[in-house]
Amino acid sequence: MNVAIIVAAGQGTRMGGERAKQFLELAGIPIIIHTLRAFERCAIIQEIIVVLAAAEAAGFLSLAGQYSLQKLTKVVPGGATRSESVLHGLKAVRAATAEVIAVHDGVRPFVTADEIARTVAAAAMHEAAVLVAPVTDTVKEVVDDRIVRTPDRRSLRRALTPQCFSYALLRRAYEEADVLDPELTDDSALVERLGHSVAIVEGNSRNIKITTPQDIVIAEAMIKEGLWS
Amino acid sequence: MNVAIIVAAGQGTRMGGERAKQFLELAGIPIIIHTLRAFERCAIIQEIIVVLAAAEAAGFLSLAGQYSLQKLTKVVPGGATRSESVLHGLKAVRAATAEVIAVHDGVRPFVTADEIARTVAAAAMHEAAVLVAPVTDTVKEVVDDRIVRTPDRRSLRRALTPQCFSYALLRRAYEEADVLDPELTDDSALVERLGHSVAIVEGNSRNIKITTPQDIVIAEAMIKEGLWS
Numbered sequence: 001m002n003v004a005i006i007v008a009a010g011q012g013t014r015m016g017g018e019r020a021k022q023f024l025e026l027a028g029i030p031i032i033i034h035t036l037r038a039f040e041r042c043a044i045i046q047e048i049i050v051v052l053a054a055a056e057a058a059g060f061l062s063l064a065g066q067y068s069l070q071k072l073t074k075v076v077p078g079g080a081t082r083s084e085s086v087l088h089g090l091k092a093v094r095a096a097t098a099e100v101i102a103v104h105d106g107v108r109p110f111v112t113a114d115e116i117a118r119t120v121a122a123a124a125m126h127e128a129a130v131l132v133a134p135v136t137d138t139v140k141e142v143v144d145d146r147i148v149r150t151p152d153r154r155s156l157r158r159a160l161t162p163q164c165f166s167y168a169l170l171r172r173a174y175e176e177a178d179v180l181d182p183e184l185t186d187d188s189a190l191v192e193r194l195g196h197s198v199a200i201v202e203g204n205s206r207n208i209k210i211t212t213p214q215d216i217v218i219a220e221a222m223i224k225e226g227l228w229s
Numbered sequence: 230m231n232v233a234i235i236v237a238a239g240q241g242t243r244m245g246g247e248r249a250k251q252f253l254e255l256a257g258i259p260i261i262i263h264t265l266r267a268f269e270r271c272a273i274i275q276e277i278i279v280v281l282a283a284a285e286a287a288g289f290l291s292l293a294g295q296y297s298l299q300k301l302t303k304v305v306p307g308g309a310t311r312s313e314s315v316l317h318g319l320k321a322v323r324a325a326t327a328e329v330i331a332v333h334d335g336v337r338p339f340v341t342a343d344e345i346a347r348t349v350a351a352a353a354m355h356e357a358a359v360l361v362a363p364v365t366d367t368v369k370e371v372v373d374d375r376i377v378r379t380p381d382r383r384s385l386r387r388a389l390t391p392q393c394f395s396y397a398l399l400r401r402a403y404e405e406a407d408v409l410d411p412e413l414t415d416d417s418a419l420v421e422r423l424g425h426s427v428a429i430v431e432g433n434s435r436n437i438k439i440t441t442p443q444d445i446v447i448a449e450a451m452i453k454e455g456l457w458s
Contacts, residue, residue: 130376132369137387137438138415139368140361140429141380147359147427150388150418151370151380158366159379186367189379198376200369209366214451221450222443 001046001097002120004039004071004162005089008032008106009053009078020056021210022106023063027223031210032060033067034109040071042113044120045102049074051089083179086187090174098167100124103187105161107210110222111203116162119201123164128196130164130188131203132157157200160207163187169196230275230326231349233268233300233391234318237261237335238282238307249285250439251335252292256452260439261289262296263338269300271342273349274331278303280318312408315416319403327396329353332416334390336439339451340432345391348430352393357425359393359417360432361386386429389436392416398425 008022022032032050039045048069052060054077064072076092078085086103093101100123102116115131122129135156141149165173165187173190184190188198210219237251251261261279268274277298281289283306293301305321307314315332322330329352331345344360351358364385370378394402394416402419413419417427439448 130369132371135368137389138418139364140359140386140388140417141384142361142386142429143384145429147417147421147429150415150421155370155372157369157371159369160366186379188369188376189367192376192379200371200374200376214454217450217454218447221446225443225446 001094002044002100002102003047003049003093003098004045004102004104004116005086005093006032006035006039006048006050006104006106007082007085007089009051009082009085010107011053020053023056024216026109026216026219030063031109032106033063035104035106035111036069036072037067038109038111038113039104039116040069042116044117045071048072049076049089049092050106051076051078051085053078079179081180081182081184083174083177083181083184087174087179090171093167095167100164101167101170102162102164103170105209108161108207109210109219110206110208111160111162115201115203115207119162119164122199122201123166126197126199127166127169128164128188128191129199129201131160131162131207132200133160133203133205133207134158136205159186159188160203165191169194230323231273231329231331232276232278232322232327233274233331233333233345234315234322235261235264235268235277235279235333235335236311236314236318238280238311238314239336240282249282252285253445255338255445255448259292260338261335262292264333264335264340265298265301266296267338267340267342268333268345269298271345273346274300277301278305278318278321279335280305280307280314282307308408310409310411310413312403312406312410312413316403316408319400322396324396329393330396330399331391331393332399334438337390337436338439338448339435339437340389340391344430344432344436348391348393351428351430352395355426355428356395356398357393357417357420358428358430360389360391360436361429362389362432362434362436363387365434388415388417389432394420398423
């Protein structure tokens with residue numbers, strides 16, 4: 001079984017509203033539902049586990065009922081950090097049947113079923129694979145407010161999600177991680193620390209993470225103009 | 230004299246339309262005019278040179294007349310590459326009175342007068358300073374489709390414009406550059422190659438470069454919602 005863990009336990013404090021950002025609507029549908037639908041449409045994924053703040057669970061289940069999600073098997077409570085939330089999701093996976101685990105941000109609704117499928121397939125082959133997008137800006141490495149290096153942009157990628165790993169590898173990475181470290185926001189980095197090679201899968205910049213009110217404006221414009229649909 | 234060189238010689242081929250992108254309108258005003266107004270409002274800038282495709286010059290001058298730009302002194306024809314266009318602008322600067330040169334992309338209309346002033350001031354002190362924004366995504370260094378390094382995001386910045394330099398330093402950097410190399414899109418990198426230290430000035434992510442139809446949609450949304458105004 002290939003299992004998606006959708007991490008949606010954030011409180012959305014940067015959003016300035018009362019609702020966690022994953023429940024805000026885009027084109028009349030909650031962001032988290034857009035996200036889940038991409039995984040529903042992706043045949044390579046057999047099961048979906050959603051990690052949510054405990055207070056959101058009841059409301060989410062009623063919402064999920066409205067949209068008849070077929071692959072959703074568990075809703076588990078989030079932790080104090082993103083990493084702890086992923087770990088909670090990982091502990092809910094049935095080890096006996098688990099193959100590839102696809103960890104995805106609940107607030108990345110523009111991922112496509114094709115991107116998910118290609119990343120899972122790469123992880124099935126290499127044990128670890130991350131969806132990425134090109135870096136369009138020049139990136140500078142800085143020390144003490146001075147530029148120390150300009151890496152070649154062609155060798156850089158932005159890490160998106162899903163990030164996909166064999167179940168055993170991801171469990172091992174999380175066993176060695178300090179999941180209470182709030183700076184740990186990238187699952188691939190934990191696997192890289194084990195010395196394991198991680199493959200990249202080229203994805204589209206459209207797959208943005210919605211974390212600020214500006215992002216909502218951009219996402220609405222993206223949908224309305226059909227430019228990313 | 231602190232002189233701004235506004236590079237707007239691009240043909241906008243990625244835009245898919247007939248007009249070069251710097252002449253498309255945002256909120257009813259051409260992008261290039263929004264950009265020039267930021268420099269008009271910035272007291273530390275005394276003179277503005279615009280680099281344009283030769284075919285656009287006449288149309289631009291009539292446009293500039295409508296918006297009564299006070300600091301615009303010259304319109305010079307662009308080159309075959311961005312670097313050659315900057316060099317054409319640089320050759321139009323009066324060496325005898327030049328102090329700091331602020332090179333800015335014509336299609337970055339959301340720069341503020343304050344950001345320009347702070348970057349020019351930093352260059353007056355350190356000879357070279359670049360406006361930057363935080364990197365919000367995890368960035369990976371990649372070789373042969375494998376991740377080889379995850380630099381600490383806190384040590385990375387995205388290079389924006391203006392990029393500001395003492396006139397003598399920028400002339401020297403351009404004398405040693407192959408300005409026909411289309412990959413040379415970052416003035417700071419030329420100065421870094423000389424071994425000269427470049428300072429950074431923290432700016433806002435709002436200062437986007439408008440190069441695709443999607444960027445126009447985002448820019449319109451930014452203005453309409455007043456989120457970046």
